[in-house]
Amino acid sequence: MTDLTSLTLAEARDALKAKSFTAVELTDAYLAAMEKARVLNAYVAETPEKAREMAKTSDERIAAGKAGALEGLPLGIKDLYATKGVHTQACSHILDGFEPTYESTVSANLWADGAVMLGKLNMDEFAMGSSNETSHYGSVVNPWRRNGSDANLVPGGSSGGSAAAVAARLCLGATATDTGGSIRQPAAFTGTAGIKPTYGRCSRWGLVAFASSLDQAGPIARDVRDAAILLKSMASVDPKDTTSVDIPVPDYEAAVGKSVKGLRIGIPKEYRLDGMPAEIDALWQKGIDILREAGAEIVDISLPHTKYALPAYYIVAPAEASSNLARYDGVRYGLRVPGSDIVDMYENTRAAGFGAEVKRRILIGTYVLSAGYYDAYYLRAQKVRTLIKRDFETVYAAGVDAILTPATPSAAFGIGEKADADPVEMYLNDVFTVTVNMAGLPGLAVPAGLSAEGLPLGLQLIGRPFDEETLFTLGSAIEKAVGTFAPKRWW
């Protein structure tokens, strides 16, 4: 039998249906792969017993002809998702020992469709980071390495564990979340496909909150089809999240492989940054050529407020985070460090429980919301956000169906390489992705080639609200032209 972990999610699904192997065999193959790959530090908690039990139930349902859409397919879950009775800490020390008594809506949707949980995936603490280096559990190692080098690289972040696990074949697909680029940037760094759906497409209930007006759940997968299959199961309207939207969930997989003929693709001039590496520019041009040859119409567009998205994000997101993270007080869950009185206990607990990046963002957020500064910072940033969204509305109203940009300004960098840099330098990783969160739009990162050093590079497709289908169509056209990418196993 060939290595079961080499199959895509769609292939494994079809093979299980054809009874070529069992769900237990498939799950065991992944559990064995995970054991051999612990050096990557992708999982922070493995749940082999639960996985085998779920796989056994799947085999029974398959035998009874009652298989769900994801029956028997082993997945990894980002540590930000509440999973009942299982490690859920958003990779923070402050949530030490937290095991929720409830299940997030998105993961519950996956289990209802028959998926199997392999464990919880590493991430930047509270999803604050672009390299997975802020995790309390240590950095994730990117399964990709530069040609002829054994230096360890970051997988991107915050969903670095999700991206690394998918790229290294340690799960068929993974859940992730995206507040400013946390699905798309790690997908681009690992040669995987990741989609941040429209704000409201997936329920946020049971996700550890970072910035509530920006957070959105989505999948990271081996290819565009797998991402489409996973999103269909993850998305739903949910009475427990009033920002989840009551629009039917389409069959996203049906959009994969459709013709792109006649679609109008906007190329925003503001994404052509000064000092952008030539290979990123060349990759973007390659994407343009692929879509044009496939019959799409390419049009130059302008999104004039693009450069203000990142600074506005670094007001809005920390402000919301400072409010959301106020709940970690040493009383209701997680870590408690004693003090001389209750305030001293709060201060000691939060000083010991939060890492440096999280503290930095809480302080920025507290400052911009504090008396006398609210109008100058937060209110102004929310007005700029209106203008950013209006830029997109204007081009969509003019008949543009989707927008093509690079996903990141560079390929993956070395672990520790930016440790002494200014925090803003790390933030610039999200310069192409953050606009999409600010406007609430869907964005798909799709691998499009390798750098001169042999590292994956990705393109981003941005769509109209709730038009994820067009993104899957366009993403699959790019994938068809360039193929898919897998790292050489060294671990």
Added chain:
Amino acid sequence: MSVDTATVRRVARLARIKVTDDEAERMTNELNSILGFVEQLDEVDVAGVEPMTSVVSVKMRRRQDVVTDGEDAEGVTANAPVSEDNFFLVPKVVE
């Protein structure tokens, strides 16, 4: 705008995070670097622009005014670092 170490200490107090002198010093520099970066927003003409309140234009749904949850004190306190008889225990706050 920029902050000094005293302001960082005041904000840290508001956020209930204890900071050492070294941390306050380092954070002052980092916060000033971030505040310097966001300063470019001052160039944008926002006259007459409404601040964003909801990124997707939907009407807020209202649920039925009925009890759908509760009666689970045990579950609610299950993860508390210190609890007794389904109550959260904290240091004494009233003499």
